[in-house]
Amino acid sequence: MSSRGSLCVLICVFCFCCALKRKDVQELTVTGEDLKDCGKQEKVCVTSSDDCLAASDVLAATPESFVNMSCHFLEDAESFTCRWIQLSDVRTESDFIFRRADEVYCPSILNYFSHFNLIIKSKSVVSQKEQFSEVYPVIIKEIVQAPRPVITSVNVTDSSVNVTWNGGKIQVTKCRIRYKHLNTESWTETADFPASDESLFVIEGLQAFSEYRLSVSCFHGNSRWSDWSDETRVKTSESPPSASLSLSYHLASDGNSGVRQLLLLWKALDVTDARGLVRGYEVSYMPTKQPSLKKTFNTTELKAVVRVTAEEYEVTVWANNSAGRSPHRRLRVDASRSQDVRSVKGLWVYSDGSSLRIRWERDFSAVNVSEFAIEWSAETNPIRKHWQRVDGSTFTTRLTGIEPDEIYTISVYPVYDSLCGPPTSISADLQHGALLDLVRFRLVNLTQSSLAVQWTWKEAKPRVNVLQYRLVLEGAHGNESLSVSPDKQQHSFDQLHANAKYSIYIQGETTTGNFSKASLDVNTPLIDYDEMMRFAVPVILLLLVFGIFSVSSRTVFREYFFPIVANPRYSLIGRWLLNPHLKGNGKICVLKLESSFQFDQQEKNFIQVERRVSLISEHQEVIPSKISTTGEGTTLWKPNSDALAPSSLPEYVDLPLLADDSDYVQTGHISSVAQTSD
Missing domain, CATH: 2.60.40.10 (Immunoglobulins)
Structure with missing residues (x-):
């Protein structure tokens, strides 16, 4: 908008304001002693001698400046009062001019049987400009008003008020009472009731221990209702509480x-x-x-x-x-069952003029909260506690009555009908707000696509009144911001870009602006260690499994598809087939029993002699025969790895090769041996 246009708007507004006339309720009361005559003008009475000059002139009336005029006459006080609305843009002073058709004695013009014409004159205090109302004919007996009652006493109970008043010198015929609760604007009026000699009335149905204002108005004959008496304040007495907690x-x-x-x-x-x-x-x-x-x-x-x-x-x-x-x-x-009821989160407080403003997080979705209970007390007087309740949909409130030099402890309880959560508390004063400072802002984790920061809250008096702290992440691909509170000490940012630069800082908000509390600059890695391990470990395991499978499959496949064929060179039969010119050895080595055992009694043992014919070649040695017991006796000799040679036994004898039969041995001697020869 141009400067010329702005000037035109201001001029229009000024002219409009000047065109508006101020509405003032004017009231003027006079008695016979206030009236003055105008000398030769015997039909005129005025309240100011300066008005006599204009009394004989024809007055130019401006009735639009005098609106809603009404007058009444108090017979006991012999006073005449008029009220009207003065439409004027300046301050004015008003006077009455009384005219009658016949001569009048001014001090006695105000009586029950009098009648006259009334003109109201108003004069500007600044410009001295005069304005006159139109002529109002007045008949006194038609505007007589009952005298204003005076309340003399009140007696209260827990639900009623007994009112007594004085109606004045004139006997009134009926009265009425109006009353209202101290905290309301509307009045309640009783029905008209006949006036008694005692001038007494009882107001029923009031609230116990409540303060009321009341006043009385009365009526006399054919007169007008009196003005309301001066308001009287009363308070009903106590009664037992009507509701449970x-x-x-x-x-x-x-x-x-x-x-x-x-x-x-x-x-x-x-x-x-x-x-x-x-x-x-x-x-x-x-x-x-x-x-x-x-x-x-x-x-x-x-x-x-x-x-x-x-x-x-x-x-x-x-x-x-x-x-x-x-x-x-x-x-x-x-009490044997545990409760899983959450406390409020994100509690913060800051000073707001002469009060403290507290707030908490809105995302309280565990259960439906019916209301929040706020408790606060000064550290110097912890016994005196203050309480405030707010609706469950409210997440901020103002604490009033805060002393400037006091430190307050503030607690908030979530209430769920018959259950409540544990309190969340914070300390604050009027100068600094929350008595907490944020320190040790640091990076705790950094990956290719995420980072985590951590900080610590310390009890201290901050330099400024902080409305809130915010954690801000700035990067080439966008910004993120969130509010932080004392119950939050770390945060992780996800879905970041690899090999990118980011700035993270804590920002404090005040009424005069924002400031940076702490900041960090980081670069996300191109490939992080965890990702490398996630890739390398499966590859190594896959190679290991493949190697094991290759080795084992080679052995298995070879066993099934390429079996090992026996070499005849290492077989006795094979040797015999390859070299049939073998000679049998008919000798056998037998252990001489007398050299090993001493027998005190006749014992019989069954000895089986096995003939083993060795097929020897020129380069082979003869393997001795095996002798074993087959009865209850003890084995005399068994070949093993250490006793393959006959020389390891005590003594051997050469016997002829026995036939395929057996005989008993008594006292260590062989009874009969069948000898066979090749």
């Missing part, structure tokens, strides 16, 4: 001892339900199977922590005020 609980394990901590959390009653000032709460709990172990205690807090064992408990809570206690709220808690 909203109670929820959380179970936390206390190590391996079997003892658990039961957190009880309840909501303060609304004013309409509390019906008074709640002075404390009564809590009782007992094992359902052991009622004799019932315990009861009182507290002024909105939470309590008790130690229980792994069994079922019955918990009851009441609210108390000076008039009594509320209906009980009872829960059955199975």
Whole structure:
């Protein structure tokens, strides 16, 4: 838009504003003592002597400047009052001009039987410009108004107010009362009721321990209703609370001892339900199977922590005020069952003027949260706790009443009807916001397609009030950003590009701008170690399996398709076939038994003598025959690797070759031997 166009717009706006006339409600009250005569003008009375000069003139009326005028006369005070709306763009002063057709005595013109014409004159305070209303005919007896009542006393109960008032010197015939709750804008009016000598009325159906404003108006004969009396503030008395508490609980394990901590959390009653000032709460709990172990205690807090064992408990809570206690709220808690109830995540706080603003993450999807309970207290006065409840769809709220030099501990509890989660806490003050600082920002893992960073939160007073911290990743292929909070200490970025440069930094946001808290520059590798190992290990295993298969398959294939053929040179039969000119050796070596055993009694042993004919060649030695026992006796000699030569035995004898029969040996001598020869 050009400068000329802007100037035209400003001029139009200025002209429009100047054309608007200000609407002011004007009211002027006069008595007979305020009226003055105008000398020779005996039919005129004025409130200012300066108006007498214009009284005989023809006045130019501007009725559009005087709107919604009404007048009334108070008989007991002999006062005349008019109200109207003045349409003017400047401040004005107003006067009355009274005219009658006959002569008038000005101090007595205001009486019950009087009548006259009224003109209102307004004069600009700045320009002294005068404006006159049109002529209003006035008949006093038609505008008489009952006197304004004065409330003299009120008596209250928990649901009613007894009002007494004074109606003035004139006897009124009927009255009415209006009242409203202190926190509402609309009034409630009673029906008209006849006035009594006591001027007394009782307002029923009020809320206990509630503050009201009320006023009275009365009527006399054919007069007008009086103005409302001055407002009187009253407060009904207390009554026992009408509603039970909203109670929820959380179970936390206390190590391996079997003892658990039961957190009880309840909501303060609304004013309409509390019906008074709640002075404390009564809590009782007992094992359902052991009622004799019932315990009861009182507290002024909105939470309590008790130690229980792994069994079922019955918990009851009441609210108390000076008039009594509320209906009980009872829960059955199975302390043997664990609870998987999440706490809020992403809790952060910063200063916002004279208050603290807290917020937490929105993605709270474990269960439906009915509301959040916020608890905060100053470190110098931890006993005095403040509570606030917000709806389950709300994820931010403002904490008011914060002292400038105090450090506050703030906790947020998620509430799910009768269950609640563990608290998430943070410390803050009005100057710095959250008393946490982010340090030790570092890279913990880097691959071809991902990286991971880590940081640490430290309790400290930061230099500035940080609205939030954000983790930012910048690269040639795009940017990523996310909010970080004290419950988050590391993050991984995936789907990155290989052999690419990235910048990672923590950014703090303030009301005046952003600043970089810590930063890192990294390059992703072209091929990372894990990828190499994923490729190399299968290849090595494949080669190893292929080698084993090749070696084993060669042996197997050779055995099935290329079997080993026996060499005749190493076979006795083969040798005999190749060299048939062999000679049999008819000698056998026999162990002489007398040299090895001494027999005290007659024993019989069966000896089988096996004739073994050796087929020897010129280069072969004769293998001795084998002798063994076949009865109950002991083996006399067995050939082995160390006793192939006959010389290893004590003594041998040469016997003729026996036939294929056997005989018994007695006392170490062979009874008969059949000799055969080649």
